[in-house]
Amino acid sequence: MTTFISHQAEQLSALLSERLGVHAGVGFAGKLAKAGRRLPRWARRDGAVIVTAMQWETHPMLSRQIDHDRVARAVKNLTRHLGGLDASKRRKNKILDLIASIAFVVCVTVGLILGIMIWRDLI
Structure with a gap:
């Protein structure tokens, strides 16, 4: 499951570069921070959920507490929004x-x- 979240975050990072023109920043967290107000509030919240899950997935105990349904929903919402731009x-x-x-x-x-x-x- 750990590579699942990181892989989807890389895809979202590519979409941020492609659709919003955010080329600065390293990884998904950096690009999300640089996108800033170009994203709606709910999309920034969903992005924060994904960034938190990415940070937690490297820790053995915290990785069990990740709400994978919420992360999947956040990834789906962001992908749909960025795909429509x-x-x-x-x-x-x-x-x-x-x-x-x-x-x-x-x-x-x-x-x-x-x-x-x-x-x-x-x-």
Whole structure:
């Protein structure tokens, strides 16, 4: 059972690199920490369950206390969530958000300039 959790954590680590673009960090725990707020709260909690199980699996007495059903559920949830993400769609949305924020700043700046010009009777 010990290689089971580590093997699945390696697969999840590859998915984090592939789908979220998290290349920093060593192993699943490091990549999960670097992913941070890009993952929803429930996914971070599930990731913490897996990291704890990975730490416990090396200890002979603690390895008996691992809740394998909970770990399997956490792995399944994370795999489903990360499998549904699309890297190109994420990049496209990031670019569109940047363009929208730039357009908003330009509109506010033009509005302020026009407001000041009207206030000073220049127009």
